[in-house]
Amino acid sequence: MLISVALGQVLSLLICGISLTSKYLSEDFHANTPVFQSFLNYILLFLVYTTTLAVRQGEENLLAILRRRWWKYMILGLIDLEANYLVVKAYQYTTLTSIQLLDCFVIPVVILLSWFFLLIRYKAVHFIGIVVCILGMGCMAGADVLVGRHQGAGENKLVGDLLVLGGATLYGISNVWEEYIIRTLSRVEFLGMIGLFGAFFSGIQLAIMEHKELLKVPWDWQIGLLYVGFSACMFGLYSFMPVVIKKTSATSVNLSLLTADLYSLFCGLFLFHYKFSGLYLLSFFTILLGLVLYSSTSTxxxxxxxxxxxxxxxxxxxxxxxxxxxxxxxxxxxxxxxxxxxxxxxxxx
Incomplete structure (x- = not known):
């Protein structure tokens, strides 16, 4: 149980690294390039995992997989790319607090899809753990309001909230599909095909929607280092998440990721001089309690x-x-x- 919780916290720390590097890029250097950042990650996945599939022999070869399931991975690649894009885009329209709360919508999506498509059944203690985790997130959102971190609303808050809900839904579909693939096929196949189609579609989206923003980036060694750090954390997240999902489940992983915002906050206390509230600690331990309850018994x-x-x-x-x-x-x-x-x-x- 403790190992399951600890593995989930490793993923949260990687997301914390992603959030910090993205914040530095957008606020300090005015580099608003979410598609380009995703493109770098997909290229790394392509170079490592897609090439691994290309040199394999037999039914696990890249061409053999494409002949049998190319259209399924094409859809999955689009879903994964747009899930990332919608949530990042939402920051332009709605508040940080709204994004943190509405992003929890991924949890009921994963539960429902796991119930109907993976045939996973839950016990009462699992639902209690899920409710406790969500209460912890609500506590963190309340602390954000008290210390004044709920700013950031743009011109149309409703549009931003809908973007978050859309991104959370796509995340849930992607996570459950990922769990099915790594349990019935292989982790390398999933990452290799995501790298192939993700790089293809993000490259097209980058050329259409973000090429002008990319030209505005004031390139220097600091920006280059931030892009490298972001890509390393994102690559580590994509590579390690299938391992954790196979040992636990997509639902457990998404509950574990609720602590990522808190890790980012704790780092922000020193890096960005955020205001501190005791509710943040209460939120952190409430989420951990929910994770322990959820992991205490098997589905x-x-x-x-x-x-x-x-x-x-x-x-x-x-x-x-x-x-x-x-x-x-x-x-x-x-x-x-x-x-x-x-x-x-x-x-x-």
Whole structure:
């Protein structure tokens, strides 16, 4: 349980690094280039993971994957790119507090999609943990209002709020799709195809929408270093997130990422002289309590064992069922975080 929570906090720290470098680029150097920053990350994914797929042999080769599933990864690449773009764009229209609260919409999206498409079932303690985490986020938003960090509303707050909700929905779709791919196929295939289609579509969007902003950037070694830092954190986030999702779940990861804003805030106390409130500490420990509650027990997957096909652990032991036996629908219990790879599943008819 503690390992699951700790892995999620590593992802939050990477997002903290992404937020800090983006803040320096936009506020200190007036480099508003969210598409270009995403493009750099997709290029790194392409160079590392897509080339890995290209040199593989057999059914795991890049061309073989493209022949079978190219249109699915094309849609996923677009969803991932636009999710990032919509949330960043929302900062021009609405407040920081609204973005922090509305971004939590990704959690019910992930829960619903996991329920219907991954057949994951939750227990009462999971919902209690989720509610506690969201209460922690509400506490942080209240602290922002008290210390005056809720500024930033632009000309049309409704547009900004809708952009956040749209981005959160796309994030939820992307995360659940990612969980399905890494459990049934492979992490390298997911990252390689995201790198391929993400680089392609972000390059087109960059040429159409952001080329003028890119020309305005006052290039020097400091800006270059910030872009390098941002790309390194983003690449680390994309590379490590599938590992954490496979050990836990997409829902658990999104709950863990709620602490990212707090890490950014704590850094901002020293770097940007933010005002401090005791509610921030209360918020942090409330979210951690919710994470511990959520991770304290395992979820389970409701599925006929013949159809299940070792979804949780494709390489694990499989209990052969008689071909002629009548098998009733059952509930397959599985731990998304605590069980070891060599543990057989316990099936309760």
């Amino acid at each position: 389970y997957i409701a599925q006929d064992p013949r159809v299940y096909k070792q979804f949780r652990n494709p390489s694990g032991p499989v209990v052969d069922l008689p071909a002629t036996a009548q098998v009733e629908p059952s509930v397959t219990y599985t731990s998304l975080g605590q069980e070891t790879e060599d543990e057989p599943h316990v099936r309760v008819a």
